[in-house]
Amino acid sequence: MCDQGLLADEDVVTPHTATYSPEDNKLRLYTAFRLDRETYDRLRAAGFVSAPKQGCIVAPAWTPAREDLLLELCGDIGDEDTTLTERAEQRADRFEGYSDRRASEARQAKAAVDSIMEHIPLGQPILVGHHSERRARKDAERIEGGMRRAVKLWDTADYWTRRADGAIRAAKYKEMPAVRHRRIKTIEADQRRAEREKEEAAGWLKLWSAAELTLDQARAIAGRCWLTVEREAGKPYGTTAYDVLRDDPPRWTVEAVVEVAQRAYPAAIARAERWIAHCNHRLAYERAMLAAALGLDEATENAMASRWDLEPGGRALIAGEWLVILRVNKTGETASSVTTTPPRGVTWTSQWKHGIEKIKDYAAPTKADSDKVKETNKLPPLCNYPGEGFREMTKADWSARNQWSDFTYVHTLKATDTAGTHRVRQMPAGGWKAVQVYITDMPTKRPPAPPTKSSGTDIAFAALAVVKSRAVQLPPPRTEADDLRDVLKAGIHVVAVPHLFVTPDWLADEVIGDAMIRPGHLVLEPQAGTGALASRAADRGATVDCVEVNAALSAQLEAAGRYRRVIAADFLTLGAEPLYDRIVMNPPFDHGIDVDHVVQALNFLKPDGCLVAIMSAGVKFHTSARARTFRDRMEALKAEWSDLPAGTFAGTQVRTVAIRVWMDGKRR
Template sequence: MASPEQCAIEEPEADSQAPAYLGTATYSPEDNKLRFYPFARLSKEDYQRAKDAGFSWAPRQELFVAPMWTPARENLMLKWCGEVGDEDRTLMERAEDRADRFDGYSERRSQEADAARARVKSISDGIPFGQPILVGHHSERRARKDAQRIEDGIRRAVKLWDTSEYWERRAAAAKQHAQYKERPDVRHRRIKGIESDLRKARKNEAEAEELGRLWAAEDLDLERAQTLAHRGYFSVKESGQQWGTSAYTLLTRTDNPWSVEALAATAIRLYARNLAHARRWIAHYENRLAYERAMLAEDGGLAADRFDIQPGGQVQVRGEWLNVIRVNRKEGRIVSVTTDSRYVRVKGIEEVRDYKPPSAEQAAAVRSVTKKPPLANYPHPGAVEMTQAEWKGTHADYKGTREAGQGARQAGFFRPELQGRDELQEHGRHRVRTVVKGGALVSVFLTDAKIVQPPQAAEAQEAAG
């Protein structure tokens, strides 16, 4: 989704009168595409405008199609058509029409190939088998032309047969693609993608709402305005300029700087537009989610919805049975499972085809293995001393936890090991905070946090026994 914040502010041109409608427009939630059916041939200016908006002409269907819905494209359709209706034809119906066209292409290419082969045969039938070209004879010129026509004809026939097979494969692929998009696992992955886009749109909405409120504050001064201009970048296209000027530059330049009030008024209008823009995306994503979830439920849902997956059980993914180590949930729903797969351990719930529940012993064994040891915080050799503020300020990619002490499990999966791990073997199994320092992973002691001693080795041995 392109954010209007990245574009210069430019007031839209007001139309003096509403134009006559140019056609009808439809939207299909199946493929998230807008389609425009013109009443007549578009003018050069309208065609260029449709092309600039992302529409492309489909000559066989006699319509313009956009690869996805956007507010700008919908605005154009509302202006040209008055409303955007629902697409009457389903994805499978369009795929069948496309397959029929491809079958027609394949049949015509096959007929042309047979005709080319027949012409070659008619030439070769007039030449006795094994007859050489008689050099110097009056028939040499015609014989060489016949040989060239035979070679060209064979090449053309082979090329046409290849083209016929190509269109035959395209026809089969058109139906397979439509069937693939309707599969429950593919639809579930599409739902997860839409949910991710919805979260981003809501984040944009919250940011636009907050920045608009801050710019509208009554006690806004120059210093706070400069801070806001840094935080939420936008540019203003002034009269006679080709490019926009950043808000911070407008406030700080020595030649004709803008006042805080003037820039605040512009920023308020911008973030009001951004807020409306984000809310249109939110409404669009919510409608798509409602449609996709309804279709998924109508198709019977996922195969994994029939199972109560628990750690210790086994799931079948792509024909392979894997042990479930952890069940990952979001908003109460299972989204993935962590398995003992050799390479990709986390499997999406849509990949699960079958399930075997665990026995009581298997479930207990998994719980004992996956249970995290206590997190300790104590001074020890090799530990880096940090404050809680320094720890929170460290980027998440450079900090974490590792197991240490007797019975500690190795990180595995090419993850770096803790430096000085052997020196902590006198304690029982526990976890310590870690950071990356000097290219090595070292343990951390928070000096201003509560000291938490690790369990004793003897206690760990008794517990294990």
């Protein structure tokens, strides 16, 4: 429905329909016929993406430009009929269908394995030289392959089951009051940004609209604002008013720049007003839904904050713990967060800030608790006393300190063994240092006495018990896939190494030579196999690391004792640490996985490192997106390609190539 193409039927007159959903802030276009290429490209450029399972084209978020485009195509934008939960249920139904199909295929694979295993007892070793050795080895490989396929299919079925559950959970999560409240705060921030943009645009428009602007005045205004007067290739923002006015004589007249400003800023104001109106509509919807979820009146300005009359000294239940509220922080007249005593186990701070949506319950303060909070929030006394190294000055000199306007002049000194907590005046003394000040013509005020254990001002509230239900976590029931995994671990006594093609000696020598390996280099061979490349790198005096996923082969490499490390893991799952001077590799080719291995290996190279890899020749001409992206990256790094002779690897006719890449893109 959403593919490019010409109109399928010129006689079709059914109009397209467009909808908007305030739940997810998305615009949707339901097409009545196949779109022409130009319209489809316009939608793609505006950020719309195809959603074939929903039967529509979706914009990830509302913008004025996207709304205008849908109004042009449809004439009107209606409300979305399906809710977020309904769409999540539809996705869950699709995922459950995928899960059922993979589970059915897994049972078929398991049945095929059972039919072969009838004549091979699990755990019985194969006798080398026995007349049935070849058949037994082949059957063992088929058993292992069938088991792995069945396990993978069951894992895939479990994956789609989890996706189905996740789709429902995600929809329900977005409807939670706390999540909706955080969304409201995000929308409010967007609204404030749009209001600032409108105010700034109105201010610049007023300056540019002043009567009889001189060239110097226009240059001064252009130097303070960003006004694009024309687009220019190679410049992301084009040519600005400052660019065209700064020359002598200027490239543009003042009148021409003013004309552009009088078009641009009203458009910016109109765009900001649309954003403000859109945010107002979303806020009204979200607040009404939040109030309904909490069982409050829809007219409530902020449903989350109005659930309780929060006061300092009260106790808030946050993350299963009762915390004492030290301060209620407000945006305007609405509580947005609370500052509390720190959670249990936090020792590096005496206060902790929580969003209002995190409060699960609230207990009003007692008089004793309120008095303790007031005492805690009260500022320490401001003291004035002389001392060694202090700077002495008069009150008039202290008042003339504006030359250090960015300095904090009043500093709080914590309690010591000789004095209690108090505040003092200070001035900068060079760098980050400060010196305390004594005002000579003001009364001397000494610091308070040090606190005693019984008279300390630290808050010590009686803890409120919170009973948490601790559900017993039972292990999940075993499945057929678990049984097959156990059999794979211990039942098949045959080492099968799929896609292993040992590098011929002559080719291994060429790879090592092309990599220019020298003594002292740190070298990596991923998917090392039998170590044909790693052993030659070690012969040249390099320090070598190997990665091999097959346990038997990795044990063989470890037993050789020639390498610094042998990592028994899938190379594609490793993190890029450490970095290597050289990487030499002969990765598996199956389904183009050699591309993934080479891309992963580039992450392990030093900035001046070199990689030499043997790859399938198909990477040079395959048209898949992965292959094209890989070729583009190799071209950017100035990689060197060389074709290898047919039949390089015995037992296969796959054509291969060798590629050499220097990470800095410089050829040696």
